[in-house]
Amino acid sequence: RVQQPPQRKWLFQTFVLCSILGLNNTACAQSSNKLTYIYTYRIEATNDAMAPDADKLRHRHNSTGATVVGQSNEATQAVQQERLSTLDGLKPNEVAIDGIIYDLKGFVHPGGESIHIFGGNDVTVSYKMIHPYHTSKHLEKMNRVGKVIDYTSEYEFDTPFEREIKSEVFKIVRRGREFGTLGWFSRAFFYIGIFAFMQYLWVTSPTTYTMAIMYGITQAFIGLNVQHDANHGAASKNAWVNDLLGFGVDFIGSSKWLWMEQHWTHHSYTNHKHKDPDSFGAEPFILFNDYEPGHEKRTFFHRFQAFYYVLPLAGYWLSSVFNPEVFDLRQGGAKNVGMKMDSDYIVNSRKYAIATRILYIFTNCAMPFINQGFSWNIVGHILIMGVTSSLMLAILFALSHNFEEADRDPTYQARKTGEPVCWFKAQVETSSTYGGFISGCFTGGLNFQVEHHLFPRMSSAWYPFIAPKVREICKKHGVKYAYYPWIHQNLISTIKYLHQSGNGSNWLHGNPYTGEL
Secondary structure, three states: OOOOOOOHHHHHHHHHHHHHHHOOOOHHHHHHHHHHHHHHHHHHHHHHHHHHOHHHOOEOOOOOOOEEEEOOOOHHHHHHEEEOHHHHOOOOEEEEEEEEEEEEEEEOOOOOOHHHHHHHHHHHHHHHHOOOHHHHHHHHHHHHHEEOOOOOOOOEEHHHHHHHHHHHHHOOOOOOOOOHHHHHHHHHHHHHHHHHHHEEEEOOOOOOOHHHHHHHHHHHHHHHHHHHHHHHHOOOHHHHEEEEEHHHHHHHHHOOHHHHHHHHHHHHOOOOOOHHHHHHOOOOHHHOOOOOOOOOOOOOOHHHHHHHHHHHHHHHHHHHHHOHHHHHOOOHHHOEEEEEEEHHHHHHHHHHHHHHHHHHHHHHHHHHHHHHHHHHHHHHHHHHHHHHHHHHHHHHHHOOOOOOOOOOOOOOHHHHHOOOHHHHHHHHHOOOOOOHHHHHHHHHOOOOHHHHHHOEEEEEEEEHHHHHHHHHHHHHHHOOOEEEEOOHHHHHHHHHHHHHOOOOOHHOOOOOOOOOO
């Protein structure tokens, strides 16, 4: 039997009493408001009495360092009066989590200011992805200001698969130890040292094609082994360390802010038919999405994309370095899937993004001409440097989610049945892992894409240790885990998939967008 909520019962009794006494509507409403206030106060008092340590447990700190204890009667009344909004109506300083709106102003985030990148958006998936230890207590630290009336979710969390995989992995990597190890920092600074040496040669010595190739390789190593963990908040529990190392992506021609806008969105909605910006990033040259035959995005030349796909990928460096998005920090892929990027943090970061881009172009594109004068050979050196960096990064990225039998639309069943799908399961079945520890030393652990997508805020140093347990639990729950012992096997599978998505041959066997492998 469902009992009537006590507060509703009190209000009902109040209006009945008013009717018997013949009070008018105004007097009745005043009586009701007073009674509601008394009821709220009694509940607060009862909670304090039942939890002797509640004061300690509920202490919160705001940006001024002042301590806020519990939730006052005024706060309770504020919740009753909180505004209702649509997702489109979120302000640039607000985020929505599970349909609740939180104001980020004055909130000191332990992970740093990067949280403000996604102001104005629903961050439910991103929040739970980055906070594997999430409980309702975490959100009490934030200022709740309203509710979203049109919130829906295609993903489900706290499933049996998620609970077991987190429980077993956290036995291997204890809480607080998931960040970069001594080995990770040793590897990171080794690559930083090589990069710094090659950059010194690049700006002080006559450039050559050999130097250009070596310099491009070292830039790719920074992208794979340094900035990636840092911009995931996984290098260190100290936010300033992650912020500092995160600038590594600016030193190789991109922008940490643009990178996080796109990459975190990609992580939240991997291979999502409408929300993963990486799925559309190479269009119109390459179709990673397997569109239905006759789709407007399909052209004749896509039939041959498996043979030429490395050519567009070779232009990744050029498209990053000379991308005008650096001026407003609105990443095109994230913007196209509906992300808003207008927060004060983004606006204030634009000048730093522009400054680091100017520094990169001056150092890598202007200095060779300043030192040696104009020469078409120097133009070739610069382009070869960029192409080398592009191919190392882009080819490895393409392997991760584009392979035979990858789940190309993990939320298909959610849209068809209305029942959300397990986010953790979706991450496994849209990703692949190849090689082992040695591959991880060169790729920054990005060969462990399954593990990385399950635990994106865990340092890549831990992925070789948790991978066997992840595979074991996936097998137990019937979750399909794609593993290739060697990188060339993953590469061959990727090329085959690109051929299939390019000519639409997968559609000969039915709709590949079924959410089933």
